[in-house]
Amino acid sequence: MKRYKRLFVLLLGLGIFGIVIGVGNLVRIRRNSQPLEIILIQKAIDETNDFWESISEGARMAAKENGAELTIWGPDSEREIERAHQLILEAIESRPDAIVLAPISYEETLKYARMIEEAEIPLILIDSIMEEPAGAGLVATDNVEGGFKMGELMRRHATEDTAIGIVGHVKGSSTAVEREQGLRQGLGEYQDQIVDVVFCDSSFEIAYDITCEMLKKHPEINMIAGLNEYSAVGAAEAVIDMGRADSILMVGFDSSTREIQLLEAGVFEAIVIQKPINIGYLGIEAAAKLARGEKIEENVDSGSVLVTKDTIYTEENEKLLFPFFGRSKEGL
Amino acid sequence: MKKNLMMRFRSIRTSIIFSFAFLIVFALLIFFVLSLRFTREAVLENSTEYTSQLIGQVNDDIDSYIGYMENISFLVASNSDVRDYLFEETLSEERKAELRERIIEVFKTLTDTRDDIANIALLPKKRECLINKGNSELNPFISVPDLSWYQEAVDAGGRAVISSSHVQNVIQGSYDWVVTLSRNISRREEPEAGGVFFVDLNYSAISDLCERLSLGSRGYIYILDENGGIVYHPQQQLIYSGMKQELITEVMNTEASSFLTEDGRLYTISRSEETGWIVVGVSMESELMRRVDAALKIYLLIAVGLFMAALLLAYLLSDEITKPIKALEHSMKEVEKGNFAHAALAVRDNNEIGNLSRSFNIMTEEIKNLIDQRDKEQQIKRRSELRALQSQINPHFLYNTLDSIIWMAEWGKNQEVVRMTSSLAKLLRRSISNEQEVVTVAEEVEYTESYLTIQKMRYKDKLEYEIAIEKEILQAKVVKLILQPLVENSIYHGIKYKEGKGTVRIAGYLAGGCTCLEVQDDGIGMEEETLEKIFEKHVRDTRSNGVGLKNVNERIQLYYGAEYGITFESAPGKGTTAKIRLPYQKEGAEE
Structure with missing residues (x-):
């Protein structure tokens, strides 16, 4: 009889325990269902800009997967620095669980990033860096790696007679410095054959003009690398107009429809493209992890790909080169 | 802790409640596990079903798109203008332009009616391509015959071929995401002629x-x-x-x-x-299981509700079950105290406890009978004992009386001898005749008077007596030999020690339905303590005639009940009054 009683007490306890656990579970489920609030501040929100649209798309994917409530803010163009900074202040004001920021300015945005840190809001930087490191993590294309891919390709085609010209975008900007550095590494022993490095301030027109000047100054140049879309396309147009398209091997960075056409036409030997979807995706994922108190990697490389004429329409690259946002439907 | 818990289970009721609770919890747990599992399965099944329908719908929609495109391709492939354009060996420029115009017109109508058609084009092997509305060019850097959808169409003969999603790059300046349906249009006689027709479905569709x-x-x-x-x-x-x-x-x-x-x-x-x-x-x-969580919540509420309700029910039921047991327990306590009057239980149910109660009732009845029987037997025994005692006349008294008679005879007091002897004879006769236990008051008084006569003769001037009995109680029935012992007591303890003459007064009257007999003396009286112990002290006096006061009182109470008996009133120097109270019983109404 006593044994039964003990068993009975045990089972009764178990039953109560079970009910308590059940109630506890309910409470836990309810608490977990509170979504994280994340604000993404891009350099621009522009429907015609594939790069930022892709970042937004990647960000939305990650938000959906992590059950986060994502708000994407940004000025209409990358030139509206004031507006971008204003948005940072507004973001701090609304106290989200995390902020993901693409710093619009190398120098000026740092102050605002520090304000986010002071407000103790988890911060992840994407795409670009600033004068000083900030935030808990950075998700960006490894520009040295990207430059290295360009350089490596050029090295394969290089000979003793090779003379190389580089058209950079903004002198002193981190991306320009890093890409050039990677490019030199990729060129290896041929880096000594770089005859000129010019900068276009991210303008087609300037790129066109300085390329023409450079070619006039150094007619022996037979390889040109453009370090971003503006410099690459501007340089390519100059080369075509000077009738040197066949004799000069060109490598570009980033992509646009024009650049792809130039790649198809054989003006570019290859272009290196970034993976903006990955930047957005990894940025939000890192922010969600950070907000949940998990450990994150400090520096995440979102990757880059070298695309040649033959690999434009591979499954992998097609989606990178021609991001699809279902826009054509909206247009109709 | 464990011990305490065990202690609490001592009452059957708590045991029942806890057993109930245990059973409920156990049942609820099983209910919980089973229903959760079942709900889970049901939700999963429902979700699968629901998703199946949704994606089946997607497939149907895609099929209808493809079906539509196939219809277009069939329409175009069998269009006589198209066939003329493709297969006619020689075409004049005007004819060519005319056909072009008409085919483009068809293309225009098709693209205008459907938003989801991105491109529609005819790529003949020998003649110029006809693309969309006629104003688009082929991408000069693309080799059309190398494109997979083109090759597949050629390989498939006249069948329509569907490509996967891809960027359509054959048209200059346009890089749309599409799904391409292509169909080779050929004639066996002219394998080098013909061409490929394709329709691009907007990927966004x-x-x-x-x-x-x-x-x-x-x-x-x-x-x-x-x-x-x-x-x-x-x-x-x-x-x-x-x-x-x-x-x-x-x-x-x-x-x-x-x-x-x-x-x-x-x-x-x-x-x-x-x-x-x-x-x-x-x-x-x-996510699907959120619904299960919602269900879990409801189940929990139900479970808690059921638990509460069941506990309440257990509480009430246990009360119902233990009530007869408690009644039984209560009755047993009563019986333990010897209280049989309220011991009998009302048997309501025909279950174990009903049987137990019934048995208990029979048992208590039996015990009660046994006790009653024992009491009766005791009474009978006692009565016969007392009767044996009452019949004995103190030999001292007999001896003294006989001694007195001898002295009187010697002195020649014949008259007195006759009186005393006849009185003694009366006494002896009465005490020897044992048949009757109950006599009339008259007989009892007569007997007492005989005794008093003897004593008065013995004590001469020291004793005087008076008898005053009311007429209506003369024939009342009383237990015999109750009056004489009181008189004896008065003489030996009251008058004997008094200086001078003492008087014994016997009175009989009816008071409040009771026969009352009083023996009053004016002797020395008694102290209060003596009075209190009167029944003990006079158990048996060797000098009395053997019927002690206690004997008398007991006999009265045995016969008539405890409420009857002898009471004394006395004060030192003032004498004693003994009073017998008996129920008034007339002749013939005996026992």
Whole structure:
């Protein structure tokens, strides 16, 4: 009889325990269902800009997967620095669980990033860096790696007679410095054959003009690398107009429809493209992890790909080169 | 702690309640586990069913798109203008322009009526291409015959071929995401003539279909072509980057229409006979299980409610069950105290406790009878004992009286001798005659008077007596030999020690339905303590005639009950009054 009683007490306890656990579970489920609030501040929100649209798309994917409530803010163009900074202040004001920021300015945005840190809001930087490191993590294309891919390709085609010209975008900007550095590494022993490095301030027109000047100054140049879309396309147009398209091997960075056409036409030997979807995706994922108190990697490389004429329409690259946002439907 | 708990189970009632609670909890646990499992299965089944319908719908929609495009291709392939344009060996420029015009007109109507057609074009081997509205050019850097959809169309003969999703790059300046349906138009007689016709379906038509559908907040849909290539996937680029994995070979190889992965994703698969495409719906089990959580909440509420209700019921039921036991217990306590009057239980139920109660009733009845019987037997025994005692005349008294008679005879007092002897004879006769236990008051008084006569003669001037009996009680019945002992007591303890003459007064009267007999003396009286112990002290006086006061009192109480008996009133120097109270019984109304 006593044994039964003990068993009975045990089972009764178990039953109560079970009910308590059940109630506890309910409470836990309810608490977990509170979504994280994340604000993404891009350099621009522009429907015609594939790069930022892709970042937004990647960000939305990650938000959906992590059950986060994502708000994407940004000025209409990358030139509206004031507006971008204003948005940072507004973001701090609304106290989200995390902020993901693409710093619009190398120098000026740092102050605002520090304000986010002071407000103790988890911060992840994407795409670009600033004068000083900030935030808990950075998700960006490894520009040295990207430059290295360009350089490596050029090295394969290089000979003793090779003379190389580089058209950079903004002198002193981190991306320009890093890409050039990677490019030199990729060129290896041929880096000594770089005859000129010019900068276009991210303008087609300037790129066109300085390329023409450079070619006039150094007619022996037979390889040109453009370090971003503006410099690459501007340089390519100059080369075509000077009738040197066949004799000069060109490598570009980033992509646009024009650049792809130039790649198809054989003006570019290859272009290196970034993976903006990955930047957005990894940025939000890192922010969600950070907000949940998990450990994150400090520096995440979102990757880059070298695309040649033959690999434009591979499954992998097609989606990178021609991001699809279902826009054509909206247009109709 | 354990011990305490055990102690609490001592009462049957708590045992019952706890047993109930245990059973309830046990039953509820089983209910919980089973219903949760069942709900889970049901939810999963429902979700699979629901997803199947959704993605089946997607497949149907895609099929209808493809069907439509196929119709277009068939229409174009059998169009006489198109055939003329392709196969007529020689065409004048005017005729060519005319045909071009008419074909472009057809293309225009087709693209204008359908938003979802991105491109429509005829690529003849020998003649100029006809693209869309006639104002587009071929991409000069693309070799059309190398394109996979072109080759496949050629390989398929006259059958329509569906491509996977891709960027359509044959048209200069345009890079649309499309699904291409291509068809080779040829004639056996002229294999070098003919061409390929294609229609591009806007990719957004398909991606919208998939994006519009909601499989929970984290679920999604993707589409594979027959070779396992991705036609649509919301995270296509992440998959190509290697950041995400998707189950492609598993989906391609499985026969089942749905399966659940280990990480809790429910894959639902729908295959199109038309296109060979596979539409896959992926739902998160955890999201589906939210409904189970909601159910769990309801189950918990129900369980708690049931538990409460059952406990209340257990409380009431246990009360109902233990009530007769408690009644039995109460009765037993009464019996323990010897209180049989309220011991009998009302037997309501025909169960074990009813039987127990019945047995108990029989038992108490039996005990009560036994006790009664014992009492009766005791009484009879006592009475016969007392009777034996009452019949004895103190030998001292007899001796003294006889001695007195001898002295009187010697002195020649014949008269006195006769009186005393006849009185003694009366006394002896009465005490010897044992048949009757009850006599009339008159007889009792007569007997006492005989005794008094003897004593008065013995004590001469010291004793005087008076007898005053009311007429109506003379024939009343009383136990015999009750008056004489009182008189004897008065003489030996009251008058004997008094100086001078003492008087004994006997009175009989009816008071309050009772026969009262009083013996009053004016002797020395008694102290209060003596009075209190009167029944003990005079158990047996060797000098009295042997019937002690206690004997008398006991006999009266045995006969008539405890409320009757002798009472004394006395004060030192004032004499004593003894009073007998008896029920008034007339002749013939005996016992």
